[in-house]
Amino acid sequence: MNKSKDYNRVMVITGAASGLGKALALAAAQQGYDIAVADVQEQAGNQAVAAIKQHQVEAAYFHCDVGQAGGLLQLKDQVMAHFGRVDVLVNNAGVGSQGTVCDSTEEEWARQWQINLMGVVRGCQAFIPQLKKSADPAIVNVASFAAVALAPGVASYNVVKAGVLALSETLRCELAEAGIHVSVICPAFFKTNLVESMQNTDDKIKNQINRWMTKSKYTADDVANMILASIDNKQFMVLCDSTTQWQYRLSRWFPNYFFKQKVKMIKRMFQ
Structure with missing residues (x-):
């Protein structure tokens, strides 16, 4: 149990109004966490707060655009004013993207950079000083198996998610002495609103992603x-199923074979 005799641990989750963020908020509430719901979706955020409070914990919504400089510092001030502490930071907010290196516009690269990578950096910079005051602090960064697979056709998304993985490995070392645990989550496709967040997406790619999501063996819950579990067990990298665990090993042990399998996959997609 994460519930203390004197206080509930406080978890801050960006992108907590829907999808994985909301699922995590509800699951954490069942374990006794108080929840700070940070999102740009005000109505959905307040609805999430109402659902979280049904588990007899405290929750509050804070408008936060992780893609804007200063947004996470403002969130930190608001969370501390409301809860007085923070024990776990989950950098979950993100958007999808599709396109090759040459096809992707500079605007799309900038969007991915500001939200999916710098949003995580800003969250860490804002909250680490407060996390150091916790007895059992943790940071969870939500990356993607795209950071490992680096499949063609989603170039900017691959690059920034690989950046989240690299950032997490760096933080793991930098924060070890401070006792702040770091986890990085690398799920493959599962049912979320990721496709809806994509801009200028090819319908064929969108339909393929939706099929992969539908066939997923696991859910946001x-x-x-x-x-x-990664927080409780101090697990660093979370690969969510046996297929991606094996593919991760292939990518490291047999990179040329893994590359050839990716080339075959992309040919099948566009036949």
């Missing part, structure tokens, strides 16, 4: 429980 499953990933949420994996995140909570």
Whole structure:
């Protein structure tokens, strides 16, 4: 249990109004966490707060655009004013993207950079000083298996998610002495609103992603429980199923074979 005799641990989740963020907020509330719901979706955020409070914990919504400089510092001030502490930071907010290196516009690269990578950096910079005051602090960064697979056709998304993985490995070392645990979550496709967040997406790619999501063996609730387990068990990298675990090993042990399999995959997609 994460519930103390004197206080509930406080978890801050960006992108908590829907999808994985909301699933995590509800699962964490069942374990006794108070929840700071940070999102740009005000109505959905307040609805999430109402659902979280049904578990007899405290929750509050804070408008936060992680893609804007200063947004996470403002969130930190608001969270501290409301809860007085923070124990776990989950950098979950993100958007999808599709396009090759040459096809992707500079605007799309900038969007991915500001939200999916710098949003995580800003969250860490804002909250680490407060996390150092916690007895059992943790940071969870939500990356993607795209950071490992680096499949063609989603170039900017691959690059920034690989950046989240690299950032997490760096933080793991930098924060070890401070006792702040770091987890990085690398799920493959599962049912979320990721496709809706994509801009200028090719319908064929969008339909393929939706099929992969539909065929997934796990859900947002499953990933949420994996995140909570990674905090409790001090697990660094979370690969959510046996297929991606094996593919990760292939990518490291047999990179040329893994590359050839990716080339075959992309040919099948566009036949």
